[in-house]
Amino acid sequence: MRSPTVTLLLGQDGWVEHVDNGIRYTFDVTRCMFSPGNITEKLRVASLPCAGEVVADLYAGIGYFTLPYLVHAGAAFVHACEWNPHAVEALRRNLELNGVQDRCQIHPGDNRQLELRDVADRVNLGLLPSSEEGWPIACQLLRKGTGGILHIHQNVESFPAKALHLHSGHLEEQQLQQCPEQAFSNRQEDQRNCRNPKDADRTDSGRETPAAMARAEWQRWAETTGARIRILLQQLHGKPWRTNILHIEPVKSYAPHVDHVVLDLECRPLS
Numbered sequence: 001m002r003s004p005t006v007t008l009l010l011g012q013d014g015w016v017e018h019v020d021n022g023i024r025y026t027f028d029v030t031r032c033m034f035s036p037g038n039i040t041e042k043l044r045v046a047s048l049p050c051a052g053e054v055v056a057d058l059y060a061g062i063g064y065f066t067l068p069y070l071v072h073a074g075a076a077f078v079h080a081c082e083w084n085p086h087a088v089e090a091l092r093r094n095l096e097l098n099g100v101q102d103r104c105q106i107h108p109g110d111n112r113q114l115e116l117r118d119v120a121d122r123v124n125l126g127l128l129p130s131s132e133e134g135w136p137i138a139c140q141l142l143r144k145g146t147g148g149i150l151h152i153h154q155n156v157e158s159f160p161a162k163a164l165h166l167h168s169g170h171l172e173e174q175q176l177q178q179c180p181e182q183a184f185s186n187r188q189e190d191q192r193n194c195r196n197p198k199d200a201d202r203t204d205s206g207r208e209t210p211a212a213m214a215r216a217e218w219q220r221w222a223e224t225t226g227a228r229i230r231i232l233l234q235q236l237h238g239k240p241w242r243t244n245i246l247h248i249e250p251v252k253s254y255a256p257h258v259d260h261v262v263l264d265l266e267c268r269p270l271s
């Protein structure tokens with residue numbers, strides 16, 4: 001729910017208005033959270049080429065990403081899911097404030113119960129520390145004939161000690177048992193589209209810098225996520241899919257050695 005612990009000292013209610021990037025957001029500060037730290041991601045979403053697309057925003061909140069998709073990115077329609085009734089009320093007001101209420105359907109309640117399927121060109125999964133519980137519904141929402149793009153948020157840890165136990169390969173082993181050729185070709189494709197951890201910055205003594213280790217950890221997380229989403233899509237549709245890491249966006253440092261990143265993952269059915 002991300003409910004704040006705020007006490008109102010003065011005034012009748014906690015409703016405020018905040019404007020960023022030309023979008024008006026109203027919300028009750030005593031009931032809903034607002035993440036100023038996500039501004040770079042909101043600006044990036046606003047610049048995505050979404051003209052004519054149907055987008056699903058699984059963790060819509062008060063519309064932090066739903067509104068940039070509608071107002072700036074040119075999305076034709078957004079399905080916005082949210083289970084906090086106070087956030088749903090703010091989202092409803094925000095759609096009207098910005099004149100885009102006709103291009104958005106709010107789905108109040110737990111997004112994992114959503115009946116909707118086969119509608120989205122793009123799915124936004126903006127939940128921390130992980131949106132993993134939303135991956136199956138995101139796969140269900142993607143258009144089964146053409147697929148689309150997932151924007152997957154995650155807090156990725158890169159504790160130095162963790163680097164010693166890297167990448168157990170468990171997932172790939174699992175996929176190798178199910179579909180050996182595809183596990184191999186998908187991994188090669190993922191590697192072609194990503195920065196190679198071996199190219200990362202090194203200190204004079206040849207050791208990887210903390211920043212380089214963090215990037216390598218994001219890359220490993222993205223590759224594992226791509227493989228897991230591919231398996232989910234294959235299980236859902238009973239035919240092979242490919243996933244392709246388009247981009248990994250660092251949003252903010254969440255805590256020491258913990259970074260909030262967004263993976264842009266292209267998912268397409270193989271003909």
Ligand SMILES: C[S@@+](CC[C@H](N)C(=O)[O-])C[C@H]1O[C@@H](n2cnc3c(N)ncnc32)[C@H](O)[C@@H]1O
Binds near residue numbers: 001064109
């Ligand atoms: C971090 S906030 C999202 C805000 C926005 N995406 C951002 O990053 O600024 C997460 C939102 O997802 C909602 N949420 C979490 N789990 C959910 C679920 N299973 N179904 C629907 N909404 C959910 C919470 O109520 C909260 O408003």
